[in-house]
Amino acid sequence: MSTVLRGSSWVVSFVPLLSLGFLTWPLFAVLAVRARSWPVAGAALGYLGLFVLELCTFRTHETVFDISLFLLMVGGTVHAVLVRHLWFRRVWRRPAPVEVVDADVRMVDYALVSAGGVAPESVPAEPVTAGEPVQRLLDEIDELVEESMRDGEPRVGHYYDDPTYPDCPNPYCDEPWHGLAITTHMEQMRTYGEVDVDYDYRDDDSPVLCPGSAFEGEWEQPSHEVTADWWEPEQTVTPPDPVPDPVVALRARADTLWTALARPAVLIVVASWLLAMVSMFLAPAQWRWLTVVVGVMAPMWAGWLYGREKRLFPAGYARRRLRARRSALAAVVLMVWAGWLPMRWAWEPPLDAADGYFALVIACAVACLGHAVVQIGRIRPVPGASMDDAPETDPKAHGENLVVLGFGWMLFGLPITLLLGWILGYWAYQPGAMWAAVAVNAVIVLAFFVESGAVKIMTKARDDGDLPMIVFFTIGVGALLVWSLLRIGATQFQP
Incomplete structure (x- = not known):
């Protein structure tokens, strides 16, 4: 687990770079709360000031904007790497030294014992009080152990892919060097991955496959028929299938159903994102009819789910x-209706591109509202949905899953949208359409964060740092959503 946590700290450290500096101050704010560090809190306030300065100087003072962006991205990343140990301190924290209490330490002549003698019992050893000399000796031992283990645990032998470990010299054996003979019974246990509890090497009378790497003399390798005759009776015995856990099966089936019912909202967001990116190269009169694609996403998915219901779930x-x-069910109807909201803008003139983009964002927000109804409502206990006091949804795992999904959309969706939109803006007909794609992406990120926070609060399955982390990132993404909507309203789109 320590390896996983250390790797996670590296991933979190690159959030400023991947988010183009937008999430630098929320990252350090969460770290300050988690580590209870005032210096980190001061750094978070400093990055917040740089973020505000960056927003204020956008397209007005390019030099100040570029410096602020560089400090938030590169400086924030370097700073996050330097303080990454604060995320999981217990991984780096050394165990506290064991205090040595006063006790009698009997000195034994180890040289005499190792030579085969016996320590004299008639002459008692002088009692030594555990004080400064003993503590100094323990410290020296610790330093020697740390120095020897500085490069990791020494790994030698063929189990650790040691290239210098010799192979068995016998031409009929493909194993590394081994002292004992390898029998058919031993090979069978390795093939099946199980050790016979009643196995005794001294009583093993199965055919010998290799007498040993150090064997000298004449030995005839057993034929394939001999080993097959001994192996064949064992092959006919098939291990019984493990009994499936009914609770695991119940939760897997429920997760499939509720995930499928909430998926139309995700499809509407993805279709709106693609439409916003495509509209960068089209006039409003050309892309407004593409809003039909957004409207058909939810009905098509509902029809597909209805057609495969009998294959996915038991009858009824x-x-x-x-x-x-x-x-x-009401949430599914809401999501289907939300997909057709942008069509109203397409039918009614005048062709104002900003109104069309606002319609896309509103449709995604309404669809994500239906998504939240499904994901939050599934933790509510209902009759017949539990087995042996185990609900059909694990609330803790469900909350963590929603947090992971929110971070996934935030760490990959938002940076890709900003970077791709910024690059395509040099050749696009409507570069301001990028902010519509950013807005719909921010809507679904906020939906996942709000859902995870609600699930953790309702089920009380949360840690001390969960809610502050969700709140800070929600504020950051919410600020990006507001900024995107302001940019859409202030942009003069081409006719």
Whole structure:
């Protein structure tokens, strides 16, 4: 686990670079709360000031804007790498030294014992009080151990891919050097991955495959028929299938159903993002009819799910679950209706591109509202949805999954949209359309963060740093959403 946590600290350290500096101050704010560090809190305030300065100097003072962006991206990344140990201190923290209490330490003549003698019992050893000399000796031992283990645990032998480890000299053996003979029974245990609890090497009478690397003399290798005759009776015995856990099966089936019901919102956001990026190269009169693609996403997915219901779920399962949670069915209807909201802008003139982009953002927000109804409502206990006091949804795992999804969309969706839109803006007909793509991406990130926070609060399955982290990142993404909407309203789109 320590290796995983250390690797995660490296991933988190590159958030300023991947987010183009937008998430630098929220990252250090969360780290300040988690590590309870005032210096880190001061750094977070400094990065917040740089972020505000960057927003104020956008397209007005290019030199100040570039310096602020460089400090937030590169400087924030270097700073995050330097303080990355604060995220998981227990991984780097050395165990506290064991205090040595006063005790009698019997000195034994180890040289005499190792030579085969016996320590004299008639002459008692002088008692030594554990004080400064003993502590100094323990410190020296610790330093020697640390120095010897500085490059990691020494790994030697063929198990650690040591290139200098010799192979078995026998031409019929492909194994590394081994002293004991390899029998058919030993090879069978290795093939099956199980050790026979009643196995005794001294009683092993199975055919010998190799007498040993140090064997000298004549030995005849057993034929394939001999080993096959001994192996064949064992092959006919098939191990019994493990008994499936009914709780795991129940939760997997429920997760498939509720994920499928909430997926139309994700499809609407993805279609809106693609439409916004494509509209960078089109006039409003050309791309407004493409809003039909956004509207058909949810009905197409609902139809596909209805056609595959019998293959995915037992008979009547989906119907019973929807009757138990009627709010989920209403959320699906809401998502289908939200997809057709941009079509109203396409039908009614005048052709104002800003109104069309606002319609896309509103449609995504309404669809994500239905997504939140499904994901939050599934943790509500209903009759017949649990087994042996185990609910069909693990609230802690569900909350963590929503947090991971939110961070995934934030760390990959937003930086890719900003970077791709900035590059394509040099050749695009409507470069301001990039902010519509950023806005719809920010909407779904906020939806995941709000859902995860609600699930953690309602189920009380949270750690001390969960809610502050979600709140800070929600504020950061919310500020980006507001900035995107302001940019859409202030942009003069081409006719």
